[in-house]
Amino acid sequence: MQKEIADIRKDYRMQSLQETDVANNAIEQFTRWWNDAVNSSIDEVNAMTLATCDKDGAPHARIVLLKSYDENGFVFFTNYQSHKGKEIAENPKAALVFFWKELERQVRIEGIIEKTAAAESDEYFFSRPAGSKIGAWASPQSAVIASREVLEQNVEHYTExxxxxxxxxxxxxxxxxxxxxxxxxxxxxxxxxxxxxxxSQEGGWLKHRVAP
Structure with missing residues (x-):
């Protein structure tokens, strides 16, 4: 079995990336690649890995969904009392990874993470379907529960x-x-x-190539 796993490989040949081809601004370059991804056949193009560390430095990662971005950063929404919420409170450094295999592309993002303004959270929350709104109340995210029946009872309770x-x-x-x-x-x-x-540096972005 291990030999079969080791034999799995793909040779990437679709495109190249040269310093002369990219924008001077990292967010502008992300937008170029984002538009390429949106216009391709990628399913859930906004899926990204979020990596955080707890107070002891132990890493944790999971998939979340990008909901917006601009020059200030990349936004997602979740339960503040979840494992990731507690880790972020303990250690406000995070990394994101997008992997768009259909384009043979990956984007890594590292930075500081903080809560958005309450108004921004309200705006997105009230745009969600009713079931998703109830789900935010019904799920004690990351907490141990006895069975799925707990969730179903919570949904019934908050719906009523x-x-x-x-x-x-x-x-x-x-x-x-x-x-x-x-x-x-x-x-x-x-x-x-x-x-x-x-x-990132004061006044803009420093750009360079690194070896693969």
């Missing part, structure tokens, strides 16, 4: 309690990852991939 006027829970809202570093990775043949790294 709120009806169609469902408020945002105080324990639920947005986070923004403010990037200090963004790396654009383009797969190339023989594992000699192209990697262009942007490092």
């Amino acid at each position: 309690k709120f009806g169609t006027d469902i408020p945002r829970p105080e324990h639920w809202g947005g986070y923004i990852v403010k990037p200090a570093l963004i790396e654009f990775w383009q797969g190339r043949s023989s594992r000699l991939h192209d990697r262009i790294v942007y490092v």
Whole structure:
């Protein structure tokens, strides 16, 4: 079995990434690649790995969904009392990874993470379907529960309690990852991939190539 796993490989040949081809601004370059991804056949193009560390430095990672981005950073929403919420409170550094295999591309983002403004959390929460709003109340995210019946009972309880006027829970809202570093990775043949790294500095971005 191990030999079969080791034999799995793909030679990337679709595109290249040259310093002369990329934007001087990392967010502008992300937008170029984002538009390419949106216009491709990628399913859930906004899926990204979020990596955090707890107070002891132990890493934890999971998939979350990007909901917006701009020059300030990359935004997602979750339960503040979840494992990741507690880790972020203990250690406000995080990393994101997008892997768009259909384009043979990867984007890595490293930076500081903090809560979004309550108004931004409200705006997104109230745009969600009713079932998702109730789910934010019904799920004690990351907590041990006896069975799925607990969730179903919670859904029934909060549906009856709120009806169609469902408020945002105080324990639920947005986070923004403010990037200090963004790396654009383009797969190339023989594992000699192209990697262009942007490092945030006062007044703009420092751009350089790193070896694969």
